[in-house]
Amino acid sequence: MTSILIVDDQPLQRMGFRMVLESETGVSIVGEAENGIEAVRRTAELSPDVVLMDIRMPGMDGIEATRRITASGGRSRVLVLTTFDLDEYVYAALQAGASGFLLKDARPDELLAGIRAVAVGDAVVAPALTRRLLHAFAKALPGPDRRAAEDPRLRTLTERELEVLRVVATGLTNTEIAETLHLSESTVKTHVSRAMAKIGARDRVQAVIIAYDVGLVDPRG
């Protein structure tokens, strides 16, 4: 059972959400709020699984409320719902720590799917927004770090060893790396061992640290 807090300044809109959600099983509306202040307070009180958050509200808006809710470190996740897909809203909401961003004209099943995804820790973005988001994201990324390749510590690594090292630095176990790269675990171990020996790492923990130090991996994600 997923508990939900509805935040919207328009009573009619809140009613609409209720209509849609109360007919569904597995979700239960535990409260409502009509502005940001109230949203923060009620979230702290009720600690719902998911907060359905409107952005435009009198007083404290949804962005600021989202920021405070996520900053508090509670388990409630925020799913932002707006009428307009203005980019600035999307970015601001994401930076505020929102777990999702849907448009209010979403179909009930989309809304439900979104709520469920957010409740289990995943994230959702409305398909229409995803495209622009990805585009902006691709531009924001400067691209794989090439300066890393020139670091003396990595000089002696073969292409394969570098690749394996990158994956190690994402936190996967040898078995997982083997599956990911379609190799046997033995082979992975060999590569990892050789890579560690070359860069002077005693174990994979130090390998990861070195990988971060030389900028092999980007400290993001």
Place this chain on the structure above:
Amino acid sequence: MTSILIVDDQPLQRMGFRMVLESETGVSIVGEAENGIEAVRRTAELSPDVVLMDIRMPGMDGIEATRRITASGGRSRVLVLTTFDLDEYVYAALQAGASGFLLKDARPDELLAGIRAVAVGDAVVAPALTRRLLHAFAKALPGPDRRAAEDPRLRTLTERELEVLRVVATGLTNTEIAETLHLSESTVKTHVSRAMAKIGARDRVQAVIIAYDVGLVDPRG
């Protein structure tokens, strides 16, 4: 009717996609390819609405193939399907111009929805990936720099756990940590275990990654 090109080096996988998609209306599989080179060629020939693209393939991989397909300026959109949600794959695929990124264990209806969305120009990302993507995106954006200590993930850590975590992130073993902090190894293990549980790390490698991620330790410093 949405035309589809299936690209995967494993015949069984291609067969699986056929099974799923041929039972659906509105989509039609117009061809297959088993590596990147062939994918580029067949896309040029057939100009399908959507290319279902595997990443890891012998010869030219799916990323490079995606890059060439989108660079060619055709109308075909690329939907990347991979078994593992390795971050670097996602980023690389996005930069290569992919319109979507799904996991192969997606349910048939999710796959269908993804294909339809991509076909009409929208984009899709698997929910499990969206979360990390948003997180990475929020970090890539300029914004109020929230530095280490206030990160929600660290909020629940006690002083001692934080201290131990910092030392873990320098690459010391439990025994070494015990010596430097004048504790028994058992105690160190307890702290490390608790810290990992709280921040959601499976092992100390992931703990180190998270430590770097939130800025607990200084990269390159």
Place this chain on the structure above:
DNA sequence: CTACGTGTGGCACCCCGGTACTAGGGCGAG
């Protein structure tokens, strides 16, 4: 041709890392 580097794979062995449980002492809040 041979030799080497590289990527791949396998196997035996040991030990560290991580979990689960328990438990005592200190310390502040109710």
Place this chain on the structure above:
DNA sequence: CTCGCCCTAGTACCGGGGTGCCACACGTAG
């Protein structure tokens, strides 16, 4: 005072990590 949290410590267990060593295929530099 009692409760709960934190720090401390221990034992037992086991799975994965890491090492060493071996083997084969392939391409290329010598």
